[in-house]
Amino acid sequence: MKIEAFTVQGIPLIQEGDDVGAIISKLVQLDDGDIVAIASSVVAKSEGRVLRLKDITLGAEAKRIARANDEDPRFVQAVLNESEEVLIESPFMLTQTHAGHICVNAGVDRSNVQDGYVLLLPKNPDASAKRIKDTIKKETGKQICIVITDTCGRPFRIGQVGTAIGCTGISPTKDWRGEKDLFGRTLKITNEAIVDELASFANLMMGEGKDATPVVIIRGVKWQEDEGGVCKIHRPDAEDLIKGALRASKDMR
Numbered sequence: 001m002k003i004e005a006f007t008v009q010g011i012p013l014i015q016e017g018d019d020v021g022a023i024i025s026k027l028v029q030l031d032d033g034d035i036v037a038i039a040s041s042v043v044a045k046s047e048g049r050v051l052r053l054k055d056i057t058l059g060a061e062a063k064r065i066a067r068a069n070d071e072d073p074r075f076v077q078a079v080l081n082e083s084e085e086v087l088i089e090s091p092f093m094l095t096q097t098h099a100g101h102i103c104v105n106a107g108v109d110r111s112n113v114q115d116g117y118v119l120l121l122p123k124n125p126d127a128s129a130k131r132i133k134d135t136i137k138k139e140t141g142k143q144i145c146i147v148i149t150d151t152c153g154r155p156f157r158i159g160q161v162g163t164a165i166g167c168t169g170i171s172p173t174k175d176w177r178g179e180k181d182l183f184g185r186t187l188k189i190t191n192e193a194i195v196d197e198l199a200s201f202a203n204l205m206m207g208e209g210k211d212a213t214p215v216v217i218i219r220g221v222k223w224q225e226d227e228g229g230v231c232k233i234h235r236p237d238a239e240d241l242i243k244g245a246l247r248a249s250k251d252m253r
């Protein structure tokens with residue numbers, strides 16, 4: 001297998017109302033089958049998901065958590081507002097967003113945004129992906145898929161990696177179950193989360209700082225067409241033992 005991947009040059013500082021799909025369509029010659037990976041930060045900016053810290057109204061819970069975590073209470077309030085459920089409160093916040101994504105600080109960022117402001121995740125990243133895909137289809141006629149990425153920490157390991165927080169057009173997983181291994185045994189478990197693998201690689205090319213390269217095109221990967229949606233790989237509550245353990249330990253405190 002041979003895969004080609006490249007960053008898209010010339011993307012401006014994104015403002016509310018900018019059409020990310022149209023910008024990408026103008027700047028790059030896309031092919032059918034391309035995977036277009038986009039940093040959530042620019043999708044969020046285009047959707048106006050930027051908040052001025054000064055404008056945030058503080059509640060008692062935010063003040064309490066902020067004291068415990070030595071954090072800005074207005075930042076904590078922004079995280080709480082974006083969270084459906086707080087799984088860990090201290091010494092850092094791990095929460096589930098309203099869209100169902102679990103990550104530190106509900107994905108609220110203080111980097112690559114003006115001083116005094118925070119950047120929230122897109123409200124519904126799967127829907128954002130679909131909207132951008134439709135625009136690209138309209139502008140270029142190309143059949144592509146979209147993966148929206150965010151840099152996320154993970155449990156058990158030090159370091160952050162790119163994670164898919166939204167996708168469309170591509171099946172989020174490649175199911176190996178039923179296929180044979182080298183020795184003829186049938187694979188029973190492996191359902192590979194390919195959108196996360198693609199997001200990680202794209203994130204490696206995007207960088208985290210001032211590179212200004214929030215869009216990566218990955219060419220040469222065979223993927224299965226599907227309405228997709230990262231929501232499909234959010235583990236159902238009842239099956240999630242780790243989430244269950246976090247809830248139980250919160251109840252004990």
Ligand code: GDP
Binds near residue numbers: 041214
């Ligand atoms: P996140 O992982 O989605 O939170 O995004 P990051 O803040 O890590 O940024 C990923 C990449 O996008 C980096 O190369 C940033 O420089 C770039 N980036 C962030 N915002 C903008 C923007 O408004 N315009 C451009 N051109 N690049 C941006």
Ligand code: MN
Binds near residue numbers: 040041109150
């Ligand atoms: Mn981020």
Ligand code: MN
Binds near residue numbers: 151
């Ligand atoms: Mn990042």
